[in-house]
Amino acid sequence: MTKKINAAITGVGMYVPDKVLDNKYFESIVDTNDEWIMTRTGIKERRILEQGATSDLAAGAIKNLLETTGTDPEEIDLIIVATVTPDMFFPATACLVQNKVGAKNAWGFDLSAACSGFLFALDTGSKFIEAGTHKKVIVVGADKMSSIVDYTDRNTCILFGDAGSAVLLEPNEDLNFGLQNSILKVDGSGSEALHMKAGGSAMPSSHETIDNKYHYIYQDGKAVFKVAVKGMADVSVEILEKNNLTGDDIAWLVPHQANLRIIDATAKRMGLPKERVTINIDKYGNTTAATIPLCLTEYYRDGKIKKGDKLVLAAFGGGFTWGARYLVWSMD
Numbered sequence: 001m002t003k004k005i006n007a008a009i010t011g012v013g014m015y016v017p018d019k020v021l022d023n024k025y026f027e028s029i030v031d032t033n034d035e036w037i038m039t040r041t042g043i044k045e046r047r048i049l050e051q052g053a054t055s056d057l058a059a060g061a062i063k064n065l066l067e068t069t070g071t072d073p074e075e076i077d078l079i080i081v082a083t084v085t086p087d088m089f090f091p092a093t094a095c096l097v098q099n100k101v102g103a104k105n106a107w108g109f110d111l112s113a114a115c116s117g118f119l120f121a122l123d124t125g126s127k128f129i130e131a132g133t134h135k136k137v138i139v140v141g142a143d144k145m146s147s148i149v150d151y152t153d154r155n156t157c158i159l160f161g162d163a164g165s166a167v168l169l170e171p172n173e174d175l176n177f178g179l180q181n182s183i184l185k186v187d188g189s190g191s192e193a194l195h196m197k198a199g200g201s202a203m204p205s206s207h208e209t210i211d212n213k214y215h216y217i218y219q220d221g222k223a224v225f226k227v228a229v230k231g232m233a234d235v236s237v238e239i240l241e242k243n244n245l246t247g248d249d250i251a252w253l254v255p256h257q258a259n260l261r262i263i264d265a266t267a268k269r270m271g272l273p274k275e276r277v278t279i280n281i282d283k284y285g286n287t288t289a290a291t292i293p294l295c296l297t298e299y300y301r302d303g304k305i306k307k308g309d310k311l312v313l314a315a316f317g318g319g320f321t322w323g324a325r326y327l328v329w330s331m332d
């Protein structure tokens with residue numbers, strides 16, 4: 001009989017571009033101010049990729065992961081890229097990333113679930129490990145949000161940044177550690193509130209779509225906020241209940257970084273103090289699929305996430321898509 005295995009995160013990596021846009025910069029381009037941005041979102045600054053594309057953010061993160069774990073790129077079996085800003089419609093960004101990192105033996109694909117992309121891809125990647133068919137799977141969240149942001153729209157331009165961050169999944173035999181279970185959801189009736197109108201088959205690019213600024217993110221912030229704050233808190237409580245846990249058991253809530261107020265509300269519903277919530281929205285803003293692995297990477301490298309820590313990962317985003325994942329950290 002084959003032994004039951006699960007998947008565990010055995011490596012992390014990140015790449016953030018050097019160029020910083022702080023709140024002062026936005027005061028100079030739109031009618032806003034540092035105080036509004038800080039109190040309404042918690043964002044101080046974000047990173048912008050001046051040269052290159054999403055595949056460079058993803059490849060940067062993977063190279064960082066491979067270096068720090070001493071992994072040969074040729075050992076990688078599969079690369080899943082979670083993104084809503086692919087380099088192009090096709091080929092998939094995963095193909096471009098595979099080539100850039102020299103993962104000669106890997107296949108790969110892109111997964112589109114907006115801000116929940118990393119959670120959806122983590123779930124997908126773990127299935128290939130659990131099936132016993134793949135030994136090393138890389139899940140990378142990467143988004144060059146600056147490529148779809150309208151820098152004349154104060155409602156959205158202050159929110160987003162560019163980044164890539166990756167995890168390595170490998171088989172794990174001690175089932176007390178590693179990825180345990182998740183709850184993932186979609187509700188396509190929410191697509192009106194958060195989307196990019198043009199460029200797809202519904203509205204192919206034309207002079208008119210460009211004139212109408214339909215190639216940028218559209219977000220009804222207030223409407224999304226209302227469902228996000230409830231959706232992320234509800235699913236985070238649901239994952240606790242599913243695992244017979246309370247907030248006291250959880251070492252870290254690792255939430256998607258869209259708005260500090262949504263994060264605070266989720267932590268409160270779970271009964272978690274601020275000290276047990278990973279936060280880096282102040283430094284990077286909303287980097288869509290990259291926020292959760294960026295938090296994992298930074299908090300692990302700072303020695304804050306430790307072996308045996310029980311973690312809840314949670315996200316809400318465009319689609320609508322949302323979900324939560326329970327895992328026990330297995331790296332020393």
Ligand code: UT7
Pocket residue numbers: 031032033036037040041115154155156158220221222223224225228257258259262286316317318
């Ligand atoms: O990550 C994917 C999922 N997305 C989210 O989770 C985002 C959810 N939404 C949000 O985080 C918030 O709704 C925002 C941060 C986007 C906006 O915050 P809000 O408190 O919901 O503001 P609002 O949209 O209700 O706008 C309040 C006021 C408006 O002015 P009036 O109509 O009251 O005069 C806006 O025009 O704030 C104004 N405003 C701004 N003022 C200064 C909007 N953006 C800005 C700005 N600076 N950058």
